[in-house]
Amino acid sequence: MxxxxxxxxxxxxxxxxxxxxxxxxxxxxxxxxxxxxxxxxAELPKVGGIFIQMEDEIGSIAAAIGASLAGLKSMTAxxxxxxxxxxxxxxxxxxxxVPVVIVDVQRGGPSTGTxxxxxxxxxxxxxxxxxxxxxxxxxxxxxxxxxxELTIEAFNLAERFRTPVVLLSDEVVGHMRERIELPEDSxxxxxxxxxxxxxPLNYKPYExxxxxxxxxxxxxxxxxxxxxTGLVHNEYGLPTNDPKExxxxxxxxxRKFEKGKDLLVKFSSFELEDAEVVIVAFxxxxxxxxxxxxxxxxxxxxxxxxxxxxxxxxxxxxLKKIASKVKAIxxxxxxxxxxxxxxxxxxxGRCEVHSLIxxxxxxxxPEQILEKVKxxx
Amino acid sequence: xxxxxxxxxxxxxxxxxxxxxxxxxxxxFHALIRAFDALGYNPEEVMVVSGIGCSSRIPGYINxxxxxxxxxxALAFATGIKLAKPHLRxxxxxxxxxxxxxxxxxxxxxxxxxxxxxxxxxxxxxxxMTGGQASPTTPHGARGSTAPYGFIERQFDLCNLxxxxxxxxxARATVFHISQMESFIKKALQKRGFSFVEIxxxxxxxxxxxxxxxxxxxxxxxxxxxxxxxxxxxxxSDEELEGKIVIGEFAxxxxxxxxxxxxxxxxxxxxxxxxx
Ligand SMILES: Cc1ncc(C[n+]2csc(CCOP(=O)(O)OP(=O)(O)O)c2C)c(N)n1
Ligand code: SF4
Numbered sequence: 001m002x003x004x005x006x007x008x009x010x011x012x013x014x015x016x017x018x019x020x021x022x023x024x025x026x027x028x029x030x031x032x033x034x035x036x037x038x039x040x041x042a043e044l045p046k047v048g049g050i051f052i053q054m055e056d057e058i059g060s061i062a063a064a065i066g067a068s069l070a071g072l073k074s075m076t077a078x079x080x081x082x083x084x085x086x087x088x089x090x091x092x093x094x095x096x097x098v099p100v101v102i103v104d105v106q107r108g109g110p111s112t113g114t115x116x117x118x119x120x121x122x123x124x125x126x127x128x129x130x131x132x133x134x135x136x137x138x139x140x141x142x143x144x145x146x147x148x149e150l151t152i153e154a155f156n157l158a159e160r161f162r163t164p165v166v167l168l169s170d171e172v173v174g175h176m177r178e179r180i181e182l183p184e185d186s187x188x189x190x191x192x193x194x195x196x197x198x199x200p201l202n203y204k205p206y207e208x209x210x211x212x213x214x215x216x217x218x219x220x221x222x223x224x225x226x227x228x229t230g231l232v233h234n235e236y237g238l239p240t241n242d243p244k245e246x247x248x249x250x251x252x253x254x255r256k257f258e259k260g261k262d263l264l265v266k267f268s269s270f271e272l273e274d275a276e277v278v279i280v281a282f283x284x285x286x287x288x289x290x291x292x293x294x295x296x297x298x299x300x301x302x303x304x305x306x307x308x309x310x311x312x313x314x315x316x317x318x319l320k321k322i323a324s325k326v327k328a329i330x331x332x333x334x335x336x337x338x339x340x341x342x343x344x345x346x347x348x349g350r351c352e353v354h355s356l357i358x359x360x361x362x363x364x365x366p367e368q369i370l371e372k373v374k375x376x377x
Numbered sequence: 378x379x380x381x382x383x384x385x386x387x388x389x390x391x392x393x394x395x396x397x398x399x400x401x402x403x404x405x406f407h408a409l410i411r412a413f414d415a416l417g418y419n420p421e422e423v424m425v426v427s428g429i430g431c432s433s434r435i436p437g438y439i440n441x442x443x444x445x446x447x448x449x450x451a452l453a454f455a456t457g458i459k460l461a462k463p464h465l466r467x468x469x470x471x472x473x474x475x476x477x478x479x480x481x482x483x484x485x486x487x488x489x490x491x492x493x494x495x496x497x498x499x500x501x502x503x504x505x506m507t508g509g510q511a512s513p514t515t516p517h518g519a520r521g522s523t524a525p526y527g528f529i530e531r532q533f534d535l536c537n538l539x540x541x542x543x544x545x546x547x548a549r550a551t552v553f554h555i556s557q558m559e560s561f562i563k564k565a566l567q568k569r570g571f572s573f574v575e576i577x578x579x580x581x582x583x584x585x586x587x588x589x590x591x592x593x594x595x596x597x598x599x600x601x602x603x604x605x606x607x608x609x610x611x612x613x614s615d616e617e618l619e620g621k622i623v624i625g626e627f628a629x630x631x632x633x634x635x636x637x638x639x640x641x642x643x644x645x646x647x648x649x650x651x652x653x
Contacts, residue, residue: 200421221462238390
């Protein structure tokens with residue numbers, strides 16, 4: 001049992017990162033994420049880590065990727081407009097397989113939108129924002145405790161899969177305060193990237209281990225002379241135009257997630273056993289959904305809740321199972337109706353799917369969700 | 378065959394290179410690795426970072442720590458690397474479009490921070506890789522594939538920009554002035570802080586062809602005949618300097634370097650933590 005603290009979500013992200021071993025942060029100020037940068041500017045120097053405020057968000061993620069290639073666990077944090085700017089280099093990190101954590105504390109969009117209000121409009125962008133269509137991992141915290149735990153998890157997954165990982169928070173979760181009990185250091189599992197066993201002379205930077213399809217990663221400045229590029233490359237890291245080599249890399253970038261898929265399913269569920277109506281919600285809205293569930297149960301409605309914690313890859317199998325047992329699914333979300341598309345695709349007609357959206361940037365209330373439950377039950 | 382000691386900086390397996398016949402970039406590339414060798418560097422301590430463009434393909438051919446990033450972002454990636462591994466000798470190789478258009482923001486801020494990086498720009502006055510579009514350094518009146526009537530914008534003087542942004546070493550050479558180019562690169566590499574060398578390069582394929590400089594030889598002649606040493610340029614009027622390339626050293630000063638400052642900040646932060 002550890003120390004009990006009363007923290008803001010954004011502080012929990014910053015301190016979770018420190019716990020995970022972050023040693024490099026680069027960022028650019030933007031509401032509602034700035035506290036993460038402010039806290040890390042104070043904390044990182046104390047642990048010999050590096051904090052730098054860059055000239056923009058593009059430079060921030062670029063510096064973080066550079067530092068990760070030089071061996072440090074790295075992160076950046078931002079919100080909507082800055083998240084848009086980072087997309088090209090998120091693609092670079094996918095292609096070059098660089099572990100890096102990107103926190104997006106969502107606010108209202110499009111454009112400058114509503115800087116101080118919550119929204120969930122980056123659900124699709126987090127997965128599809130960079131060109132090319134290749135996967136990455138997206139996590140969604142719903143509480144301060146999860147801000148802490150999932151930041152650690154984000155680093156672990158980034159390091160394991162050599163991939164960018166997005167922690168998709170929101171203004172409510174980022175700014176609310178909750179009491180949490182911190183784990184002891186010894187209770188926290190930390191995963192560090194695989195280092196090469198090959199000598200510098202025999203090292204091929206993109207030769208993957210056959211069992212997990214992930215290449216061990218050397219760091220710049222440690223005796224290994226290797227090349228990294230955003231161009232499609234062969235096992236030596238050198239650019240190639242050979243269709244066979246291009247396909248081999250592209251397939252491996254998909255396969256490594258396929259092989260590790262058991263590590264990429266994380267959700268929480270409540271009262272599904274006898275549920276006839278299931279609410280599927282993430283982030284701050286999942287909190288209202290929980291309230292709605294309790295009220296509905298009191299009134300005798302058989303309602304359950306399914307909350308994806310790893311948003312991408314989307315938890316298809318568990319959701320399919322639920323869909324084949326229930327009458328209806330309700331998807332409340334604070335955006336123009338984004339997750340509902342993914343839910344509909346996965347459900348594939350097994351049950352009814354109802355969308356509930358709210359666009360005034362006020363949080364969806366338990367009452368609203370309850371109304372919908374009554375309507376569809 | 379390259380000399381043995383230069384060859385240790387080459388990934389010979391990747392040759393032949395992609396550059397057109399008559400491209401000036403190869404000359405600058407050669408000067409860069411000769412400078413590494415002359416200074417006694419080992420590939421393991423050298424880090425070369427580039428953006429996107431013909432010039433930015435150079436690191437792929439260099440046997441060292443090398444990184445080919447996104448268009449314009451070489452200095453931002455390099456900033457992360459230098460902070461993470463301060464012992465690395467970090468060099469960025471960029472094109473004029475790469476550094477001065479899309480990467481302009483990173484350029485001025487890397488100079489302002491005075492982080493110990495040597496930034497090299499191969500300025501061929503044009504976007505080579507994408508087919509001869511005008512760049513921020515295209516001379517006023519010159520033609521490009523997006524300036525068929527002549528470029529109406531003003532030409533960016535990157536050395537002036539670097540000086541104003543606070544670079545501690547700033548120099549310009551051309552690929553015709555080989556030994557001067559090599560000596561500027563060497564000085565820049567040895568300088569503690571943000572150093573900048575602009576190398577006027579030749580792109581017969583995309584710039585020459587559209588500007589009455591059909592081949593590599595004509596372009597070299599043009600560099601030779603139009604270059605003016607800084608000492609001489611100081612005595613010339615603006616009209617006389619029209620269309621000339623002023624070569625020489627524009628800044629050479631000492632100033633505390635960024636990673637050193639950061640290191641002191643950490644020491645202070647740790648000390649403060651202990652005294653509490
Ligand atoms: C974000 C982005 N925009 C545009 C491009 C297309 N592009 C590739 S190279 C290049 C310009 C290269 O010109 P320069 O930097 O002057 O280098 P050179 O090829 O002349 O050496 C451009 C615009 C790109 N790769 N990425
Ligand atoms: S297009 Fe121009 S810059 Fe590019 S390789 Fe050819 S000559 Fe060199």
